[in-house]
Amino acid sequence: MYPPVDPIIFEIGPFALRWYGLLMLTAILVAAQVAVRRIECQGENPDDLWDMLFWILIPGFIGARLYYVFIQSPRGPEGLGYYLSNPGKILQVWGGGIHIFGGFIFGGIALWLFSRIRKLDARLYLDAIALGLPLAQAIGRWGNFINQELYGPPTTLPWGLRIDPQHRIAPYNDFAAYPLSTRFHPLFLYESLWNFVGFGLIWWLARRFRQDLKPGDIALMYLIWYPLGRFFIEFLRTDSWFFPGTPFNVVHGLSAIAVLGGAIGLYWRHRQPTNP
Numbered sequence: 001m002y003p004p005v006d007p008i009i010f011e012i013g014p015f016a017l018r019w020y021g022l023l024m025l026t027a028i029l030v031a032a033q034v035a036v037r038r039i040e041c042q043g044e045n046p047d048d049l050w051d052m053l054f055w056i057l058i059p060g061f062i063g064a065r066l067y068y069v070f071i072q073s074p075r076g077p078e079g080l081g082y083y084l085s086n087p088g089k090i091l092q093v094w095g096g097g098i099h100i101f102g103g104f105i106f107g108g109i110a111l112w113l114f115s116r117i118r119k120l121d122a123r124l125y126l127d128a129i130a131l132g133l134p135l136a137q138a139i140g141r142w143g144n145f146i147n148q149e150l151y152g153p154p155t156t157l158p159w160g161l162r163i164d165p166q167h168r169i170a171p172y173n174d175f176a177a178y179p180l181s182t183r184f185h186p187l188f189l190y191e192s193l194w195n196f197v198g199f200g201l202i203w204w205l206a207r208r209f210r211q212d213l214k215p216g217d218i219a220l221m222y223l224i225w226y227p228l229g230r231f232f233i234e235f236l237r238t239d240s241w242f243f244p245g246t247p248f249n250v251v252h253g254l255s256a257i258a259v260l261g262g263a264i265g266l267y268w269r270h271r272q273p274t275n276p
Contacts, residue, residue, distance in 0.1 A: 001186055002162045003146045020143035027139035028057065031132030038128040038206075044120075052114050052125060060107030065091060067102025071250055075241050097149070100137065100226075101254055123215035130222035131202060137226070138195035144188040152185030152236035154178065161186040169239060185236050194229035201225065214269055223262030227255035 009017040032053055036046045069090050073079035083090050111129075115122035144150035148167035154160075160183025165175070172178045202221050206213065234240070234251045242249045 001159055001183075001189075003148060005146060007146050019146045023143040023146075024140050027136035028053075030139060031129075031136035034132030034135060035125075035128035038131050039124065042124050042128075044124055048118060048120060049125060049128060051118075052111060052120075055114050056107045056110040059110045060103040061098065062091070063106025064098035064100060064103035067105070068097045068099040071102075072099045072240055073097070079239070079241070101251065121215060123219070126216060127218035130219040131199075131206060133222060134195040134199035134202065134226060138192045138199065141188045141192040141195070145186070149239070150188040150191075152187045152238055154182050155185045156183070157185070159186060159189070160184060161189075172238070184238075187233055187236055190233055190236075191229065194233070195226065198222070198225040198229070212270075217266060217269065220262040220265045220269075223258045224266070227258040227262075231255040231259070 005019060007018055007020065009019060009022065011017075032050070035053075036049055039046050039049045069083045070080065073083065075081070077085075111125065112122055114120075115125065141150070145161075148161075148163050151161050151163055154172070162180075163172070163182075163184055165173070165180070168178070172182070172184070202218060202225065205221060206218055231252055234249060234255070235247055237249075240249050240251070
């Protein structure tokens with residue numbers, strides 16, 4: 001497996017159109033259409049959703065980038081040290097390197113504030129966004145493929161990913177130990193497939209049990225599905241900072257909290273009342 005195209009589509013002076021950015025834009029627009037359809041079905045004004053997206057995307061991207069740089073990236077000259085030495089690179093998201101958990105935190109705060117200001121039911125809009133979010137993630141991950149990032153350790157599996165020398169990180173840039181013929185786990189593919197399946201499953205559940213679901217339930221289902229897959233995929237990450245002497249990082253803790261919180265939330269909201 002190898003990217004069939006150059007990361008840059010075309011350049012005009014200082015401006016460059018990159019596949020990473022184009023795929024991210026496509027993912028946002030596709031997910032927004034899914035969210036708009038959900039909002040319309042709930043009898044809400046889709047214009048409120050479009051306005052909300054404008055106000056949450058910017059802080060969401062900023063949060064996603066800051067999380068990657070300061071928490072997710074490896075400690076050392078190829079990770080956090082590189083960004084601290086080149087602070088101008090920190091917000092250059094078009095080169096790759098964002099993390100969904102940072103987007104959750106900053107974007108979630110922005111959504112809550114916007115809902116309070118507009119006097120909207122935040123749960124309905126969380127549901128709409130959570131319904132489209134797995135599809136956006138599934139599409140956007142292919143930008144990592146073109147950028148040759150988000151790969152795991154070496155593998156002999158037939159779908160192993162080839163990584164060019166300039167995109168190798170330690171220790172895989174030791175070409176005596178890991179020659180150019182070495183193939184790596186395509187983590188972007190694993191996560192993309194997990195999200196495609198998650199989108200289909202949550203979409204089906206939302207339609208099959210639409211009479212039984214309460215506002216906020218779809219968001220809770222997403223909080224169970226995506227972090228569950230991310231918890232296990234994270235063990236194969238090669239570009240993350242892990243707690244010393246352990247195979248765990250911050251994402252494992254956040255994922256476990258999200259899965260447990262989502263499961264407990266759904267159970268609590270739909271538990272059968274006890275007869276007196």
